[in-house]
Amino acid sequence: MSNKKKTISAPYYSIGQLRLATWRDLKRESASLAQSKKGSKSEEEYVETVKSFLKDIKTIEQYFVYPGKIRLEKLCQALNKEEYVSLTHNISEINRQLVSDEYLKYPTSTHSEDGEPAGDDMRELSSGQKKNYFEVLFVEDLPAKDEVALHEKLDEIREPNEQFTYNFLVQPSFQDALIALIFNPNLQAAVIRYAPHYASTNISELLKPYIQNVLKIDLENRPEYELGPLLGEMVRQFRPELDTYYVTDTSLTDLKDSTLRQFSRIYYRKEDLQELHLGIVRGVRERFDTPFFSALKEYSQKPTGIFHAMPISRGNSVFKSRWIKDFGEFYGRNMFLAETSSTTGGLDSLLQPTGPLKKAQEMAAQTYGAQRTFFVTNGTSTANKIVLQAIIEPGDLVLIDRDCHKSHHYGMVLSGAYPVYLDSYPIEEYSMYGAVPLKEIKEKLLQLREAGRLDKVKMLLLTNCTFDGIVYNVEKVMQEVLAIKPDMIFLWDEAWFAFAGFTYIYKQRTAMFCAKKLFDKYRSEAYRKEYKNHIKQLAKGEESKMPDPDKVCIRVYATQSTHKTLSSFRQGSMIHIWDEDFRKKSENTFLEAYMTHTSTSPNYQMLASLDVGRRQAEFEGYEMVEKSIEMAMVLRAKVTNNPQLSKYFDVLTVKDFIPSEYQETGLVEYYAPDTGWNRMETAWEKDEFMLDPTKITLFIGRTGVDGDTFKNKYLMDQFNIQINKTSRNTVLFMTNIGTTRGSVAYLTNALLKISEQLDEEFRSLNSRENEIAQKRINSLINEVPPLPDFSMFHSSFRAVPNVPGGNIREAYFMAYNEENYEYFPLRDCKKAMAEGRDLVASSFVIPYPPGFPVLVPGQVVSEEIINFMLALDVKEIHGYRADLGLRIFRDSVLNRQKTATALGAMGIGIGMGNSKKKK
Incomplete structure (x- = not known):
């Protein structure tokens, strides 16, 4: 019998769905009651x-x-008094x-009897003020x-012109x-x-x-x-963005330092109560602040004289033009009023910030759980290069x-x-890779240690989460x-994965959260004691599976495409750092690398969007991320439950992406028609890999249409639906x-209309056409190209013979001399x-899809790689031209390079055309 724990099923994925569905059903049943x-x-x-x-309810x-x-009690009273029409009306209004x-929109009336705006609320609406x-x-x-007195007291101390207004949600335990905290996304502060x-x-x-994370906490x-x-x-832990306040009778001398730091x-x-009220409002106001966006707005309204670069600044070259005025009208005047290269006058320099940009980045670091955060205005591709060079x-x-x-790779x-x-584990059936198993990482490390090269290992670089x-x-990867x-x-x-830090289930698998944890x-006395006991129990020659607290150093970097999953203009990205040795070992080199790759003319609108995106993530991130997960789950259920859709489409789920050996909990799918929703909290905590449900992969093999054609012919051309990735x-x-x-x-x-089109197309086929179509379907389902592993670097480009690690830079620059390579037909x-x-x-050879290099400079071409490339039916392959073939180093060059490598190991240099000499 399997010892894997069965996950708990639920009729709806989220409490939000359950809540609205229950009100909807109540509305329907009360209407029927009124008509009975x-x-x-x-x-x-x-x-x-x-x-x-x-x-x-x-x-x-x-x-x-x-x-x-109050309203709920009135509904019960109406039912008891048999006032069914009134009951139905009130339920319908609450539902709406x-x-x-x-x-x-009427916040101060949420605890009144009828819920209708009155007094201050009406004045607010009529004056157009937004609270x-x-x-x-x-x-x-x-x-x-x-509790009633608490609400009344709060009403007394409210100021009518306050920008921020709130109500208390009283909980007894x-x-x-x-x-x-888990159910209510409107919470922004907690008073304990x-x-x-x-x-x-x-x-x-x-x-x-819906409360598994609460039930497993035992503090009774x-x-x-x-x-x-x-x-x-x-x-x-659950909602770190909230301000927390503690109300106590304990004298200051008796309060623990940990308590003082906690709130x-x-x-x-x-x-x-007024002091508490002022503290709550001030806390929210401080988090609401967007230093750079506010400075940019203020700057845009200043009268200025433009005697520097950028004719487009203030819109002068646009709105006075007879030929491009439509460009200005499309974007609006504020876009151009905020267009400037000024770093003073209330603005700041991205390369050496001292004012609003510095503060904006500090606030972002706090929001994302980092020690330091840097804004990047030319995408995460550049953010990656900055960190690597640093x-x-x-x-x-x-x-x-x-x-x-x-x-x-670059x-x-x-x-x-x-x-x-x-090498990641392959998912050959769907022409994609999974992720790198922990045992693969550890095997490479132990192999390098055996070769005496562990001291040269500097970094582990992994993609979390993958495109799929x-x-x-x-946490487990870093610990081991x-x-x-x-x-x-x-x-x-x-x-x-930039969105992942704003809901607890996801946050457990983010770099910054785990680094802090x-x-x-490792600096706690409890861990030091645990480690000593662990060492004592090790058998002779057995390796420790726990880091030594006297040696371990937490140095973690994360690059995030804010623009991909949160609110930011395109190419807006961030670098988050939790590195206890940053100032001592890396700050200077990081700033040099940052200046190397960052423009001296960054886009201010993009920087402002990163600033504002931080504010939104802090106030609405929890709610919006939870809703995005809910939307993904709804789509999964829709496709799975609909007979017409499931005829051609399958939503791939956990079992399709993650082999069972990496699933400690045994969770295989998020939703099944016969069992409903499976809870995923335990699996996200324990399993080696998990599947982000917001990435919904649709298997389309039974359509007989490959992914690229389906994307263009059906989704884009017919419905203007844009997607990022396809596989075969x-x-x-x-x-x-x-x-x-x-x-x-x-x-x-x-998708329903597409499936109906496919029905019509298949019905219209003659016998020979149907035979061809079935062969095409069989090819897409069963004749999948093998996914090759990385072969090896040629001996000419290995750092040390027979040890992992290749000199990709040497091979890359050798190809600058066209005499060093030839084209070889596939x-x-x-x-x-x-x-x-x-x-x-x-050269790099990168098919799109899947979008990763199947060959890198200096890599030996294997038979598996050739088979993969011959089976590819994609047209876009970077670094390869079908009419010319693969770019291959000449044998004479490899022989010379092998000699140069051997001599270089002895400290003797040798010329290699345009290639770089080893030092």
Whole structure:
């Protein structure tokens, strides 16, 4: 019998879906009740059904400010009084407000009886002022009358012209507070009263599937006086963006230092509510600040005289033109008013920031959980090169996944590092790769240690998550690698994962979160004690699986494409750093590399978008990321449940992407028609790899259409649906924080129409055409090209004979001299290899898709690589021309290079045309 734990299923993916569905069903049943005949059996049945739904509604709504206890009680009263028409009307209105979020427009009326705007709310609407509404978690077991008094007191101290307004969400217990944190995205602050009790009385079977992270926390036996500070820690864990406040009677001398550090501010019960109110508003105002965007707006409104570069500045060369005025009208005047090269007058220099840009980057670092953050205005391709050039020296070894983004490979060339390529596990059925297993990484490290080369290893470079959505267990990888090499530097390419830090399940697998977690862990006395016990229990000759706390050093870098998954103009990216040796070892080289690759004329609009994107991520990130996951899950269910769609399309899920050996928990799919939704919390915590559900890969083999044709002929040409990636038999859709229910419905409708077109096309085929079509389908499903592993570097380009690590830079620059290479037809390669010739690539060869190098300079061409290229049916292959063939080094050059390598090892140089001499 398998010992894998069964995951818990639920009828809806998220509490948000469950909540809206329950209100929708209540609306339907109450309408039927209102239309039923008095005294009939159907009336009795409807009454019982409505009562059941109201019971569920009360269980859910405890964690939301709107509609609130007063309205829910009035619904129950209307039902008891048999006022069914009024009941239906009120339920319909609440349902409308929730679906549209319209109640947020009237924030100070959310706890009133009728919910209609009045007084200040109406004046706000009529004057056109916009208030930013949020909610504050208030943790104390208050009697009903005291809770009403709290709201009334808050109403008294509100200022009518405040930009920020809020309401309290009162929760009586530790567990209820945690549930509210998970359920309610409107929360922006938490006020924790001294010594809340632990257990909730509200946890029902209805809620359990959605609160697994809460239920596995067991603090029931802890004394109540410890629960306040512990709850503060939990807030930081689940919703770190929230400001936290502690209200206590404990004297200052008795408060622990950890408690003082844990909260934004500590108040005493005798202090007036107004002080707490002012603190809450100030905290939100500080987070709301966008230093650079605000400075740019202010600058754009200043009258200036333009006597420097950029005629387009202020729009003078555009709006006065008779020929390009339409360009200005398209973008609007503000775009040009903000166009400047000034670094003074309230603005700042990206290369040496001292003002608003410096502050904006510091705020971004805090939001993303980094020690330092740098804005990048020419994409993550450049961010990758900056980090590599900053950290890596010529001759260093870098462990790197072979199918990572090409910018990393070019970074190897620029830095002069010796790449040690790591192979991801193949997913041949769908012509894609997964990720690099941890055992592969450790084997390479131990092989290098055996060869006496471990000291030359500088960095481990991995892509998290991959284009197709494979996510590493970052904490586990870093822990086990640091046990072998405690000073390893990690570069995590999170180009497609910038959004992950804003919801707890995802955040556990991000670079910055894990860096901070491991930093704290290895410096704790508890870990030091655990490590000593571990060492004592090791058998003779057995290796430690735990890093030595006296040697380990946390040095972690992450590059993120903010523009890919959060709000930023195109090419807006960030570099996040958690490196305890940054100032001591890397700051100077990093700043040099940053200046090397960063323009002296950065785009200010892009910088402003990074600043504003940070604000949005901090205030709305949790809600928007959760909704993007929900939209992805809805799309998965739609395709899976629809017989017409499932005739041609399959949504690939966990079991299709991740072999069972890497799935400790046994989670194989997120959704199945017969069981519903499977919870993924435990799998994201424990499994070696997980699949990001927002990456939705559709298998289209049964359509008989390859991925590239499906993308262009069907999606783009007919429906103007844009996607990023295809493989031979798949297309990849992604949801993000901008995905709406309407866009998911549009895509679903488009897929339905495409499937109906395919029905018509197949019906119209004659027998011979049908035979050809079936062969094409069989080819897409079964005749998949083999995915080759990295072969090896030729002996001429190896750092050390028979040891991983190749001199890719040497090979790259040798190809600058056209006399050093020749073109070799692909069809003749196998014969030449059979005759004993080494074919060595002189250039990168990168097919799109899949978009990673199948050959790099200095790599030996293998039979598997030739078979792969012969089977490819894509037209775009960078570094290869079908009419000429592969660019291969001449044998005479390889022989000379082998001699040069041998002599170079003895300190003797030899000329090699345009190639660089070894030092």
